[in-house]
Structure formats: structure tokens, C-alpha cells
Amino acid sequence: MRDRILDAVERILVAGGADAIRLDAVAAEAGVSKGGLLHHFRTKQALLEGVLDRLVERFEAELPPPGSPPGTFTRAWLDATIPPDDVPAKAHGDRVAVAILAGLSGGPEVLDALRRRYRIWQERLAGDGLDPATASLVRLAVDGWWMARLLDLAPPRDDLHRQVRARLDAMIGQEAR
Template identity: 70%
Template structure:
């Protein structure tokens, strides 16, 4: 039941944004009683935190171990977020982006939680065997891409999307790739 509730919350976040997350609406859409939802998530904040933590865990599971070849972490960061071709919204990268957007709107506690993860991820990027500036530039470009996409602020589309993604991929490569 917990996963069904989180799946429904993610879907609502992707399709309608953070304002659509109301306990009664999530319960109804998930096909559970409000009491059942409250058993797992006592507040709206706890529900959003559950989504964010589950997606952070899935994102971290996708990332390679520290013993990976140079650039592997940066390329995985890029691959997990920006598809190689321009695809309709609602893909995994969009789910991660929506979780991050939800965290941003979830108040200082959620930002603190996310900052802790970002500090670890930034350290891994900076020590990924690439120029730390290039690896960080990839991360910042990814962050800008998802923000533009989730907020529909003129996200790059079509050939421009593909060209930008290819440029970021080049930044995430070593001379030996």
C-alpha cells in the first residue's frame, strides 16, 4: 500500500504539481482510505518526504560505485536525468526533477535533507577523475534542464535538446573515451 500511495503521489506531482498533493486526493486516486494513507504518512509533508527519499534512493542505486572508471559518475548523473533524445515529459528524469522540485517547496527540513545528498554527490563529481569544473558544469546544466522542463520555461526541444545533450556528454568524457 505504501508504494501505491507513493506512486500516486509521484504521478500527481508529475502531472499537476505540488499543489495537487492533498491527503484526500492522494488517498482517493490511490484507492485507499484516508486512514490507510495516514497510517503510512501522517502529514502532507511526510508524504512529500516519502516521495523524495524514495526517488533519492532510486537515483543513488543508479549511480556507480566509487571504484568506477574516471567520468563514470558524471556520465551516470547525466544519463539518469537527461535522455539522449527529446522525449515527452513523464520519464524517469522528470520524476527525479519533480521530486527535487517538491523538496524545494517542502520547506527548510526538505532542503536540508536534499543539501546533504547534494554535498555527497558534488564531492563524487569533483573527484570523478574529470576536470572538477567540467563535472560540476554537467551537474549545473542538468539542474537547469530539469528546472526548465518541469516549469515549462522554454526547455530545449528537438535538435537543440539532442545537441545540448551531446555537448554535455562530451564534457563528461575523459581523453581515453
Template identity: 80%
Template sequence: MRDRILDAAERMLVSGGADAIRLDAVAARAEVSKGGLLHHFRSKQALVEGVLERLVERFEATLPPPGSPPGAFTRAWLDASIPEADVSAREHGDQVSVALLAALSGGPEVLGVLRGCYERWQRRIADDGLDPVTATLVRLAVDGWWMARLLDLAPPRDDLHVQVRARLAAMAGEGA
């Protein structure tokens, strides 16, 4: 039941943003009683935090373990966030975007969870065996790119998408 509730909340975040997350609406979409939802998530904030935590777990499962070859973490960051071909963020199932929406809509406590994850991830990026400046530039470029994709703020399209991604992949491979 918990996963069904989180699935419904995720879909609602993507389709309607933070305003779509109302406990009664999520319960209806998940086809559970409001009491069943409240058994797992005592508040909207707890629900949004649950969405974020599950997405972070999924994202981290795609990342290589410590001690992987140089550049592996930075390349995985790119691969998990930006598809090789230009497809819409919705088609890509952009989990990072959902996590961002969840963090922004959950208040300072939920945003604090994401900030803690980013601190840990940045340490991994900086210690990835690449020049830390290059690795950090790749992370920041990827983060900006998925933000542009999420908000449709003129993200690179078509061949430019492919070329920019290839350049970032080359940067992530430098020194590997």
C-alpha cells in the same frame, strides 16, 4: 500499501503540483483509507518526504559505485537526467523533476534532505576523476536543463537538444 500511496502522491505532484497533495485526495487516488495513509505518513510533510526519499533511492540506484572509471558518475548524472532524444519531461518520466517538486513543496526540512543529497553528489562529481570544474559544469548544466524542461522555460528542442546533450556527454568524457 506504502508504495501505492507514494505512487499516487508522485502522480499528483506531476499533474497538479504541490497544491494537489492533500491527504484525503492522495488516499482516494491510492484507493486506501485516510487512516491507512496516516499509518504510513503522519502528515503531508512526511508524505512529501517519503516521495523524495524514494526518488532519491531510485536515482542513486542508477549511479555507479565509488571507484568506478573516471567520468562514470558525471556521465550517469547526465544519462539519468536528460534523454538522448528530445521528448517531453512528462514522457521521460522525469524523476528528478518530481523530486524537485517534492522538495519545494515540503518546506525547509524536506528541502534540507535534498540539499544533503546534493552535497554528497557534488563530492562524487568533484572526485569523479575528471577535472572538477568540467564535471561541476556538466552537473550544473544538467540541473539547469531539467529545470527548464520542468517549467517549460525554452529548453533546447529537436536537433539543438541532441547537439547540446552530445556536447555535455563529450565534456563528461574528457579525461576519462
């Protein structure tokens, strides 16, 4: 039931933003009673924390362990975030966007948790065996990509999407040699 509730929160968050997250709306979207929802999540903040925690856990499961070959972590960061081909924002799970929405709208505690994760990820990127500036540039480009996508700020589409992603991939490949 917990995953069904968190799935509902993600859908509502992407479709309507943080203001659309109301306990009754989440219960209805998840197909559970409000009491069932409250058994797992007592507040809106708890819902957003749950979404963020689950997304971070899933994202980290896609990342390689420390000690992997140079560039492996940075490439996994890119692969886990930007799909090789452009797809409409609503057509695939924009996990990063959902995590950021949860972090931004869940209050200072949720945002602080996201910031802590980012500091750890940035340390891993900087220690990935590539030039730390290149690894950081890839992260910042990825962050800008999903922000443009999330807010529909003219994200690269179609062939330009593929070209930008290929350029980031090539940067990683050049550094990893």
C-alpha cells in the same frame, strides 16, 4: 500499499504542484482509504519526504560505486537525468523534477535533506577523476535542463535537445581520456 501511495503523490505533484497534495486527494488517487494512507503517512510533509527519499534511493541505485573509472559518475549523472532523445515532460517519469518539487514544497526539513544529498553528489562529481570544473558544469547544465523542463522555460527540443546532450557527453569523454 506504500509505493502505490507514493506513486499517487508523484502524479499529483507533477500535475498540480504542491498545493494539490491533500491527504484526501492522495488517498483517492492511490485507491486507498484515508485511514490506510494515515497508517503510512501522517502528514503532507511525510508524503513529500517519502517521495524524496524513494527518488533519491532510486537515483543513487543508478550511480556507480566510488572507485569507478574517471568520468563514470559524471556520465551516470547525465544518463540518469537527461534522456538521449527529447520526450514530452508528461511522457516519462521526470524523477528529478518530482524530487525538486518535493524538496521545495516539503518544508525546510525536506529541502535540507535534498541539500545534504546534493553536497554528497557534488563531492562525488568533484572527485570523479575529471577536472572538477567540468564535472560541476555538467551537473549545473543538467540542473538547468530539468528546471527549464519542469517550468516549461523553453527547454531544448528535438534535435537541439540531442545536440546539447551530445555536447555534455563529449565534454565528459574528453576529460576522461
